[in-house]
Amino acid sequence: MNLRRMAAIVLKELRQLRRDKLTFAMIAGIPLLQLVLFGYAINMDVRGIEAAVLDQANTMRSREAVAEIASSQVIDVQYHLDDPQQIDHLLRQGKISAALVVPQDFEARLQRPDPSRPPLQLVVDGSDQSVQASARQLAAYPLPGWGGQPGVEVVNFYNPERLAPLNTVPGLLGVILTMTMVMFTAVALVREREHGNLELLIATPVSPWELTIGKVLPFVGIGLIQVSVILVVSHWLFAVPVRGSLLELYGASLLFIVASLALGVWLSTLASTQFQAMQMAFFTFLPQILLSGFMFPFAGMPRVAQWIAEFMPLTHYLRLSRGIMLREAGLHELWLEVLVLLLFCAVLLSLAVARIHKRLD
Known part of the structure; x- marks a missing residue:
């Protein structure tokens, strides 16, 4: 083993990390985010x-x-x-x-x-x-x-026997969709760029909206299949009910899937490599899972953390899935959560299209 050659490799990696500003920011950003969330926002002593x-x-x-x-x-x-x-x-x-x-x-x-x-x-x-x-x-x-x-x-x-799966499964439905949908589309455009396919798409008459929707639509079906698998398995193994309308549950899931896919496509326009895209996708997972009310009580968080959570799609889908599955609520009763998810879909898709348009110029 030659120490000089090994030191040269180490120096090269450090220089490469220094040039990769996103990765360098993640090195400090992820520990700081975890420290702030667990030390300030997460509170098991529920009040108010x-x-x-x-x-x-x-x-x-x-x-x-x-x-x-x-x-x-x-x-x-x-x-x-x-x-x-x-x-x-x-x-x-x-x-x-x-x-x-x-x-x-x-x-x-x-x-x-x-x-x-x-x-x-x-x-x-x-x-x-x-x-x-x-x-x-x-x-x-x-x-x-x-x-x-x-x-x-x-x-x-709604849960007189205090069965844990009845609380966990509706939230887990959103968590699984968040992880898979954002991850799938976060690498979508980056993969096209790395494989040289983006230049071919630029040469075609495909508009930014057509490219964005075309990237999103295939994964919508995959997301709905995941919803079906989770509902069937959870009912079979844990007897988790769907007390409300199954059609309305699928409608709420469809909105959330589109919002998550749009977030992934937007992240894909910001990243230069698939590794960066996966880093940013993970960076969005952490606050959503911790602040949405899935793992920790929403009412126990400080007001600032609750306000931040209101800007996350998982927070609103969690209320929709629990409301429909356990409380037999309808979408008309949870109209505010539906409206927020619709707004998420419109804003995130528009941001993604705007970024694609800039790259196609």
Whole structure:
């Protein structure tokens, strides 16, 4: 082994890395991103769960009990309801994750403590495991005036048995599509350039829009096949239901697939090599998976992290898939998430076409 020759190779690699600005940025960017996300944005101690209150007793003591529960900061009361049916409506729309119910005989239950009939009931969205865990904290909360005993009964809607696959599979559906769709198209144009096919495409009458859509369409079918495989296998192995419309679930998945493919094509226009394209694709995976609410509770993140997550397609698809599969919600009830995904598709496709147009000039 010749140390001089080996040192020359090392020096060559360092110079090549210095010229490859994207790779050099990733060397520092990925550790910094992970440090910021895990140290600042990721918080397992959930606070401020969006909630509603149905006070059927409407007495001074019931209002004091509600204020006492709200002071724990686990729930953030945003709605005061008059009808129990409004709870299910707001849960299905995803506007709340919990509802505190005060029964009409609240005073009587306080006077005659009975562990089988707690004075308060907390209805939670069982499609989110982090909400269930936070609700269990309130279940152990000692209610003043009730002998210091826990006075909150937790009722899990949509997942009463608290089965983990029911929470995981709808989110995993989006994660798998994100990883495969972005990765497939991130190398699409780069591969054409490296193989010399891009020059041939430039010589043809193909417009930037035709080239972009042509790159995206084949993978749309692949994405829908992946959706079908995941749904069939998850139902067969884990009995994960699709309580809402299967057609609407496929419609929401189609929007998300197009948004992910458009993101991949746009990344492909920014990269010079397939390795760079894969690096950038990975760089988009990390914040989406960590901030979307799939792995860590969305309600526990700082406001800034939540605002950033709102600009990520996976965040909105996660709400759509859980809403349709578990809460039997319709697209008309989740119209805001649909609108955001449509906007993602339009913006990302336009950005990709604009980049392709510049390269074809």
